[in-house]
Amino acid sequence: MDHRGPDFARLTGEIFEGLRSVFATTGPVIIFPSSGTGAWEAAIVNTLKPGDRVLMFETGHFATLWQKIAERFGLVVDFVPGDWRRGADAGEVERRLTEDRQGAIKAVMVVHNETSTGVTSRIPLIRQAIDRARHGALLMVDTISSLASIDYRHAEWGVDVTVGGSQKGLMLPPGLGFTAISDKALAAAKHGGMPRSYWDWEDQLKNNASGYFPYTPATNLLYGLREAIAMLHEEGMPAVFARHARLAEATRRAVRAWGLEILCAEPAEYSNVLTAVMMPPGHDADVFRKAVLARFDMSLGVGLARLAGKVFRIGHVGDLNDLTLVGTLGGVEMGLAVAGVPHRAGGVQEAMTFLSDNP
Numbered sequence: 001m002d003h004r005g006p007d008f009a010r011l012t013g014e015i016f017e018g019l020r021s022v023f024a025t026t027g028p029v030i031i032f033p034s035s036g037t038g039a040w041e042a043a044i045v046n047t048l049k050p051g052d053r054v055l056m057f058e059t060g061h062f063a064t065l066w067q068k069i070a071e072r073f074g075l076v077v078d079f080v081p082g083d084w085r086r087g088a089d090a091g092e093v094e095r096r097l098t099e100d101r102q103g104a105i106k107a108v109m110v111v112h113n114e115t116s117t118g119v120t121s122r123i124p125l126i127r128q129a130i131d132r133a134r135h136g137a138l139l140m141v142d143t144i145s146s147l148a149s150i151d152y153r154h155a156e157w158g159v160d161v162t163v164g165g166s167q168k169g170l171m172l173p174p175g176l177g178f179t180a181i182s183d184k185a186l187a188a189a190k191h192g193g194m195p196r197s198y199w200d201w202e203d204q205l206k207n208n209a210s211g212y213f214p215y216t217p218a219t220n221l222l223y224g225l226r227e228a229i230a231m232l233h234e235e236g237m238p239a240v241f242a243r244h245a246r247l248a249e250a251t252r253r254a255v256r257a258w259g260l261e262i263l264c265a266e267p268a269e270y271s272n273v274l275t276a277v278m279m280p281p282g283h284d285a286d287v288f289r290k291a292v293l294a295r296f297d298m299s300l301g302v303g304l305a306r307l308a309g310k311v312f313r314i315g316h317v318g319d320l321n322d323l324t325l326v327g328t329l330g331g332v333e334m335g336l337a338v339a340g341v342p343h344r345a346g347g348v349q350e351a352m353t354f355l356s357d358n359p
């Protein structure tokens with residue numbers, strides 16, 4: 001397809017409109033030919049400048065990566081330490097912003113769903129905390145692993161920059177980075193930010209207005225994106241979110257029945273797209289994962305960074321149904337036996353009972 005031709009503009013017109021509904025916004029959504037990290041970088045360079053202070057929470061591996069990127073660009077990061085079992089603390093947001101009478105903190109940056117831990121931060125509470133502190137910081141949220149699987153509302157929740165990616169809830173291969181942008185963030189980009197070229201929002205928006213991109217877009221992925229959005233709309237976004245909530249609850253019931261512990265310590269923050277499971281002391285999660293891969297050709301999520309060897313992660317994101325979940329849980333339960341990990345049998349049965357009782 002000619003990405004400067006009229007058919008292409010029709011394709012992108014459909015996609016931009018569809019993406020706005022996925023982010024729950026009527027404002028602009030940009031598509032970079034990049035992984036999610038590219039959209040992160042774009043969020044920083046368009047709105048902030050070296051020396052700016054930002055507030056972040058150590059919720060896990062991905063929050064830590066975001067902190068590192070921010071520091072490479074010369075931002076001064078107030079990184080609130082965490083135990084990787086809880087989400088961002090709204091009370092701490094309010095306290096720190098209330099103390100910041102000079103308005104030195106320019107942005108609050110939160111990972112919505114921490115893919116490394118299976119913890120979902122409650123963004124509406126963070127928004128309320130910023131408002132209670134009467135503070136003008138931008139709110140930036142990483143929805144790379146939650147978008148289109150867990151309820152998310154860019155506009156209603158007053159988020160300024162939302163970053164997403166193609167490879168999780170949108171069920172596509174990696175290669176597209178998304179950004180939904182508020183008027184306030186657009187104004188910050190117009191009057192500030194850092195030198196940028198490839199990541200410039202304004203170039204994108206100017207070209208997107210007529211259906212095009214400032215450089216060669218990832219055309220093939222855009223066809224997939226149109227179909228992914230159509231699938232989500234066919235099911236209906238509330239039904240998509242309810243499906244993930246139900247399958248996640250079935251997973252957690254299986255984990256408890258096995259006698260294993262869920263890493264997320266706060267039930268209100270359980271992730272509906274993955275469950276991180278703690279290994280019993282003296283057992284290595286990677287030995288268990290290798291046994292499952294060898295025996296059942298099923299790849300469980302690895303424990304990242306400080307969680308290496310301590311947890312394994314069951315993914316239940318994107319295109320998933322009762323049978324694919326029960327198959328996954330079957331692989332875990334049989335794998336626990338194969339690898340000699342102490343557990344009780346019956347987790348799969350517990351999940352199936354929950355699914356049957358809650359059709």
Ligand SMILES: Cc1ncc(COP(=O)(O)O)c(C=O)c1O
Pocket residue numbers: 035036037038062111113114115142143144145165174
């Ligand atoms: C929550 C979260 N943030 C950021 C990233 C990094 O995104 P990418 O690997 O697409 O650059 C990931 C990747 O898995 C993620 O899950």
